[in-house]
Amino acid sequence: MLHISALEKLVHEMSRLPGIGPKTAQRLAYFILKSENEFPERLSEALLRVRAEVHDCPRCFNFTDADICRYCEEPHRSDESICVVEEPADIMRIESSGAFRGRYHVLHGAISPLEGIGPKDLKIQELLDRVNNGIDGDGPTIKEIILALDADLEGDTTILYLTKQLQGKGLKLSRIAHGVPIGSDIDFIDDRTMGRALQNRVEL
Known part of the structure; x- marks a missing residue:
């Protein structure tokens, strides 16, 4: 994996999810990085919304x-x-x-x-x-x-x-x-x- 601080941070956070190991976290991070421009924004919005609205x-x-x-x-x-x-x-x-x-x-x-x-x-x-x-x-x-x-x-x-x-x-x-x-x-x-x-x- 390239030593890119932002990408390594994303992989690290993904690997903290239940059932997600380092290799799966790396694949998810690369998918997000290579996806269409709107996907990371939609994912971020969904995460912020569920955090704000669900209790x-x-x-x-x-x-x-x-x-x-x-x-x-x-x-x-x-x-x-x-x-x-x-x-x-x-x-x-x-x-x-x-x-x-x-x-x-x-x-x-x-x-x-x-x-x-x-x-x-x-x-x-x-x-x-x-x-x-x-x-x-x-x-x-x-x-x-x-x-x-x-x-x-x-x-x-x-x-x-x-x-x-x-x-x-x-x-x-x-x-x-x-x-x-x-x-x-x-x-x-x-x-x-x-x-x-x-x-x-x-x-x-």
Whole structure:
């Protein structure tokens, strides 16, 4: 690669994206450099726009550009069940299965002591507040929490922590069944497997 400071900076930033290694980052950078004149401007505008307009939903912490996200706003969904996921992208995988019609809660990660991520770094307290608001306040009564987290060490650690925090609140606690392969990410699961995992969830 030529020692061009601006190009090296672009490759470096591209390589920070998930799943993008140095060679792929270099190919992307060369594509942008050789593309039509309008493409870099459109890409830059799209990045700035999504940064300015997209924010966390104040209820479930999914991404949205409105006051609340479409899943919190939809009136025909059940308020009695909440499906807890790690990332906003996981919601689309569950929605495509058509097996769940309740509400969502996004943690924005999983507990990972090796990476210095603890419960306070996630939207766990906000989940507990939603549950407690239904028990002690005037919020909707929540009857079931479905934990749809990745089937890896971090996901299991987070599920154990949430189970301890939510026990004794009169809730049905369940996690998606192990139709999801151990060690895989939820966003790589096909629709049929996701639907079956939700339908065959196991009570904790």
